[in-house]
Amino acid sequence: GENVEQHPSTLSVQEGDSAVIKCTYSDSASNYFPWYKQELGKGPQLIIDIRSNVGEKKDQRIAVTLNKTAKHFSLHITETQPEDSAVYFCAASKTGNQFYFGTGTSLTVIP
Amino acid sequence: GAVVSQHPSWVICKSGTSVKIECRSLDFQATTMFWYRQFPKQSLMLMATSNEGSKATYEQGVEKDKFLINHASLTLSTLTVTSAHPEDSSFYICSNMGAGTQYFGPGTRLLVL
Numbered sequence: 001g002e003n004v005e006q007h008p009s010t011l012s013v014q015e016g017d018s019a020v021i022k023c024t025y026s027d028s029a030s031n032y033f034p035w036y037k038q039e040l041g042k043g044p045q046l047i048i049d050i051r052s053n054v055g056e057k058k059d060q061r062i063a064v065t066l067n068k069t070a071k072h073f074s075l076h077i078t079e080t081q082p083e084d085s086a087v088y089f090c091a092a093s094k095t096g097n098q099f100y101f102g103t104g105t106s107l108t109v110i111p
Numbered sequence: 112g113a114v115v116s117q118h119p120s121w122v123i124c125k126s127g128t129s130v131k132i133e134c135r136s137l138d139f140q141a142t143t144m145f146w147y148r149q150f151p152k153q154s155l156m157l158m159a160t161s162n163e164g165s166k167a168t169y170e171q172g173v174e175k176d177k178f179l180i181n182h183a184s185l186t187l188s189t190l191t192v193t194s195a196h197p198e199d200s201s202f203y204i205c206s207n208m209g210a211g212t213q214y215f216g217p218g219t220r221l222l223v224l
Contacts, residue, residue, distance in 0.1 A: 043215035103154045
Protein backbone atom coordinates (compact mmCIF):
# COMPACT_ATOMS: atom_id res chain seq x y z
CA GLY A 1 0.00 0.00 0.00
CA GLU A 2 0.83 3.67 0.04
CA ASN A 3 3.35 5.03 2.54
CA VAL A 4 3.52 8.75 3.25
CA GLU A 5 6.41 10.24 5.16
CA GLN A 6 6.39 13.80 6.46
CA HIS A 7 9.24 16.01 7.69
CA PRO A 8 10.00 17.74 9.91
CA SER A 9 7.89 16.62 12.85
CA THR A 10 8.32 20.01 14.53
CA LEU A 11 9.17 23.38 13.04
CA SER A 12 9.67 26.75 14.67
CA VAL A 13 9.98 29.93 12.65
CA GLN A 14 10.05 33.62 13.40
CA GLU A 15 7.00 35.59 12.43
CA GLY A 16 7.35 36.81 8.88
CA ASP A 17 9.69 34.01 7.83
CA SER A 18 8.74 31.16 5.51
CA ALA A 19 7.96 27.59 6.53
CA VAL A 20 8.36 24.51 4.36
CA ILE A 21 7.00 21.05 5.11
CA LYS A 22 7.87 18.10 2.91
CA CYS A 23 6.16 14.80 2.22
CA THR A 24 7.13 11.79 0.17
CA TYR A 25 4.89 9.02 -1.07
CA SER A 26 5.59 5.55 -2.38
CA ASP A 27 2.76 4.71 -4.79
CA SER A 28 3.32 6.33 -8.17
CA ALA A 29 -0.39 5.86 -8.92
CA SER A 30 -1.36 8.38 -6.23
CA ASN A 31 -2.83 11.39 -7.95
CA TYR A 32 -4.31 13.67 -5.31
CA PHE A 33 -2.41 15.41 -2.50
CA PRO A 34 -4.27 17.54 0.06
CA TRP A 35 -2.86 19.45 3.01
CA TYR A 36 -4.74 19.87 6.26
CA LYS A 37 -4.28 22.25 9.18
CA GLN A 38 -5.36 21.07 12.60
CA GLU A 39 -5.63 23.44 15.52
CA LEU A 40 -5.63 22.13 19.05
CA GLY A 41 -8.83 20.30 19.91
CA LYS A 42 -10.33 20.70 16.44
CA GLY A 43 -10.76 18.61 13.34
CA PRO A 44 -8.39 18.99 10.38
CA GLN A 45 -9.25 21.68 7.85
CA LEU A 46 -8.36 21.45 4.18
CA ILE A 47 -6.10 24.37 3.30
CA ILE A 48 -4.82 23.51 -0.16
CA ASP A 49 -4.60 20.54 -2.48
CA ILE A 50 -2.94 19.57 -5.73
CA ARG A 51 -3.61 16.96 -8.37
CA SER A 52 -0.98 15.06 -10.29
CA ASN A 53 -1.53 16.96 -13.52
CA VAL A 54 -0.30 20.19 -11.89
CA GLY A 55 3.18 21.02 -10.62
CA GLU A 56 2.37 23.95 -8.38
CA LYS A 57 -0.63 25.65 -6.85
CA LYS A 58 -0.79 28.85 -4.86
CA ASP A 59 -3.41 30.45 -2.64
CA GLN A 60 -2.29 33.73 -1.11
CA ARG A 61 0.48 32.90 1.38
CA ILE A 62 0.20 29.16 0.89
CA ALA A 63 1.62 27.13 -1.98
CA VAL A 64 2.08 23.47 -2.74
CA THR A 65 4.56 21.95 -5.17
CA LEU A 66 4.53 18.44 -6.56
CA ASN A 67 7.39 16.47 -8.10
CA LYS A 68 5.88 13.30 -9.53
CA THR A 69 9.19 11.90 -10.68
CA ALA A 70 10.68 12.10 -7.22
CA LYS A 71 7.34 11.34 -5.57
CA HIS A 72 7.41 14.24 -3.18
CA PHE A 73 5.31 17.30 -2.50
CA SER A 74 5.80 20.29 -0.26
CA LEU A 75 3.79 22.93 1.55
CA HIS A 76 5.17 26.45 1.56
CA ILE A 77 3.85 29.13 3.88
CA THR A 78 5.24 32.62 3.37
CA GLU A 79 5.10 35.61 5.70
CA THR A 80 4.11 33.38 8.58
CA GLN A 81 1.84 34.72 11.28
CA PRO A 82 1.17 33.46 14.83
CA GLU A 83 -2.22 32.15 13.72
CA ASP A 84 -0.42 29.78 11.34
CA SER A 85 0.74 27.84 14.42
CA ALA A 86 -0.92 24.42 14.22
CA VAL A 87 -0.28 20.84 13.17
CA TYR A 88 -0.17 20.27 9.44
CA PHE A 89 -0.87 16.94 7.78
CA CYS A 90 -0.19 15.92 4.21
CA ALA A 91 -2.05 13.10 2.52
CA ALA A 92 -1.91 11.07 -0.66
CA SER A 93 -4.78 9.42 -2.42
CA LYS A 94 -5.08 7.21 -5.47
CA THR A 95 -8.78 6.68 -5.77
CA GLY A 96 -10.06 9.76 -3.99
CA ASN A 97 -11.39 7.51 -1.27
CA GLN A 98 -8.55 5.95 0.69
CA PHE A 99 -6.38 8.75 2.07
CA TYR A 100 -2.96 8.02 3.50
CA PHE A 101 -1.81 10.63 5.98
CA GLY A 102 1.61 11.79 6.99
CA THR A 103 2.58 11.85 10.64
CA GLY A 104 2.08 15.59 11.00
CA THR A 105 4.25 18.66 11.52
CA SER A 106 3.78 20.89 14.52
CA LEU A 107 4.47 24.43 13.35
CA THR A 108 5.14 27.18 15.86
CA VAL A 109 5.38 30.77 14.68
CA ILE A 110 7.25 32.87 17.20
CA PRO A 111 6.03 36.48 17.44
CA GLY B 112 -16.03 22.98 1.09
CA ALA B 113 -18.38 20.47 2.64
CA VAL B 114 -19.64 21.09 6.16
CA VAL B 115 -19.52 18.27 8.65
CA SER B 116 -20.80 18.42 12.20
CA GLN B 117 -20.28 16.08 15.12
CA HIS B 118 -22.17 15.63 18.33
CA PRO B 119 -21.27 15.64 21.09
CA SER B 120 -18.06 17.65 21.01
CA TRP B 121 -16.88 15.96 24.15
CA VAL B 122 -18.19 13.25 26.44
CA ILE B 123 -17.16 11.72 29.74
CA CYS B 124 -18.54 8.33 30.64
CA LYS B 125 -18.03 5.55 33.12
CA SER B 126 -16.22 2.38 32.16
CA GLY B 127 -18.62 -0.23 30.80
CA THR B 128 -21.13 2.18 29.32
CA SER B 129 -21.77 2.77 25.63
CA VAL B 130 -21.33 6.09 23.88
CA LYS B 131 -22.85 7.18 20.58
CA ILE B 132 -21.22 9.84 18.41
CA GLU B 133 -23.13 11.42 15.54
CA CYS B 134 -21.61 12.72 12.33
CA ARG B 135 -23.74 14.80 10.00
CA SER B 136 -23.05 15.95 6.46
CA LEU B 137 -24.82 19.30 6.44
CA ASP B 138 -24.68 20.52 2.89
CA PHE B 139 -24.68 17.46 0.68
CA GLN B 140 -25.60 13.82 0.71
CA ALA B 141 -22.69 11.58 1.57
CA THR B 142 -22.82 7.97 0.52
CA THR B 143 -19.43 7.44 2.13
CA MET B 144 -18.17 8.75 5.44
CA PHE B 145 -15.06 7.90 7.38
CA TRP B 146 -14.28 7.49 11.05
CA TYR B 147 -10.84 8.24 12.43
CA ARG B 148 -9.26 8.00 15.82
CA GLN B 149 -6.47 10.30 16.93
CA PHE B 150 -4.25 9.97 19.97
CA PRO B 151 -2.43 13.03 21.36
CA LYS B 152 0.31 14.29 19.09
CA GLN B 153 -0.29 11.53 16.60
CA SER B 154 -1.68 11.27 13.10
CA LEU B 155 -5.15 10.24 12.06
CA MET B 156 -5.87 6.53 12.18
CA LEU B 157 -8.64 5.35 9.89
CA MET B 158 -10.99 3.08 11.79
CA ALA B 159 -13.68 2.36 9.24
CA THR B 160 -15.44 3.47 6.11
CA SER B 161 -19.15 4.01 6.59
CA ASN B 162 -21.32 3.21 3.58
CA GLU B 163 -24.91 4.38 3.38
CA GLY B 164 -27.32 1.47 3.44
CA SER B 165 -24.69 -1.21 3.86
CA LYS B 166 -22.23 -2.54 6.38
CA ALA B 167 -19.20 -0.51 7.29
CA THR B 168 -15.76 -1.59 6.19
CA TYR B 169 -13.37 -1.82 9.13
CA GLU B 170 -9.62 -1.43 9.03
CA GLN B 171 -7.45 -4.26 10.22
CA GLY B 172 -7.24 -4.40 13.97
CA VAL B 173 -10.43 -2.46 14.61
CA GLU B 174 -13.07 -4.49 16.43
CA LYS B 175 -16.36 -4.15 14.60
CA ASP B 176 -18.32 -5.37 17.62
CA LYS B 177 -16.62 -2.76 19.76
CA PHE B 178 -17.09 0.16 17.41
CA LEU B 179 -20.53 -0.08 15.86
CA ILE B 180 -21.10 2.08 12.82
CA ASN B 181 -24.49 2.86 11.33
CA HIS B 182 -25.01 4.94 8.19
CA ALA B 183 -28.77 4.88 7.88
CA SER B 184 -29.18 8.03 5.84
CA LEU B 185 -27.20 10.09 3.36
CA THR B 186 -26.55 12.76 5.95
CA LEU B 187 -25.95 10.83 9.17
CA SER B 188 -23.43 8.27 10.31
CA THR B 189 -23.08 7.16 13.92
CA LEU B 190 -20.25 5.52 15.81
CA THR B 191 -21.12 3.70 19.00
CA VAL B 192 -18.33 2.73 21.34
CA THR B 193 -19.72 -0.23 23.21
CA SER B 194 -18.68 -1.15 26.74
CA ALA B 195 -16.17 1.66 26.76
CA HIS B 196 -12.95 1.32 28.73
CA PRO B 197 -10.30 3.88 29.62
CA GLU B 198 -8.14 2.77 26.69
CA ASP B 199 -10.94 3.88 24.36
CA SER B 200 -10.38 7.46 25.49
CA SER B 201 -9.38 9.36 22.38
CA PHE B 202 -10.34 12.03 19.86
CA TYR B 203 -12.78 10.65 17.29
CA ILE B 204 -13.16 12.47 13.99
CA CYS B 205 -15.47 11.77 11.07
CA SER B 206 -15.20 12.98 7.51
CA ASN B 207 -17.13 12.87 4.28
CA MET B 208 -16.13 12.91 0.65
CA GLY B 209 -16.99 15.93 -1.43
CA ALA B 210 -15.60 16.74 -4.88
CA GLY B 211 -12.93 14.11 -4.46
CA THR B 212 -11.56 15.27 -1.15
CA GLN B 213 -12.30 14.68 2.50
CA TYR B 214 -13.83 17.26 4.80
CA PHE B 215 -13.53 16.63 8.50
CA GLY B 216 -15.86 17.24 11.37
CA PRO B 217 -14.74 19.12 14.48
CA GLY B 218 -14.09 15.92 16.41
CA THR B 219 -15.44 14.35 19.59
CA ARG B 220 -13.24 13.93 22.60
CA LEU B 221 -14.13 10.85 24.63
CA LEU B 222 -12.90 10.32 28.16
CA VAL B 223 -13.72 7.03 29.82
CA LEU B 224 -13.28 6.96 33.57
